[in-house]
Amino acid sequence: MEIFKQILHKIKEYDTIIIHRHMRPDPDALGSQVGLKKLLQVNFPEKKIKVAGKTEPTLAWLAKMDDVSDDDYKHALVIVCDTANTARIDDERYNKGDFLIKILVPTMLASMIKTQLIKKR
Numbered sequence: 001m002e003i004f005k006q007i008l009h010k011i012k013e014y015d016t017i018i019i020h021r022h023m024r025p026d027p028d029a030l031g032s033q034v035g036l037k038k039l040l041q042v043n044f045p046e047k048k049i050k051v052a053g054k055t056e057p058t059l060a061w062l063a064k065m066d067d068v069s070d071d072d073y074k075h076a077l078v079i080v081c082d083t084a085n086t087a088r089i090d091d092e093r094y095n096k097g098d099f100l101i102k103i104l105v106p107t108m109l110a111s112m113i114k115t116q117l118i119k120k121r
């Protein structure tokens, strides 16, 4: 599918990738965010890949977030997982990257992946 090729092309283009998800994360938000980080780390070990947002204390056993500096956003690809509207994205710096990809997988329709590629600059 064309959109997956476009996403892969963007992933290959950037050395730094920062992955966000919604505020007050549930396990599916953390699973998509951290799962994507692990998948990218295995396939692109030379890239800097970080997960952004607050560590949810009740789910800290599942995943802890990385320290992401403002500098990390320079020339970074930002990918947002599991978040329907921008107001709910955890860490408003998602907008500070060079390019933004928003991936939304509706819980009941996992096969229908809705994705937006948003050109930043």
Ligand SMILES: [Mn+2]
Pocket (backbone or CB within 6 Å): 022, 026, 028, 029, 082
């Ligand atoms: Mn969720």
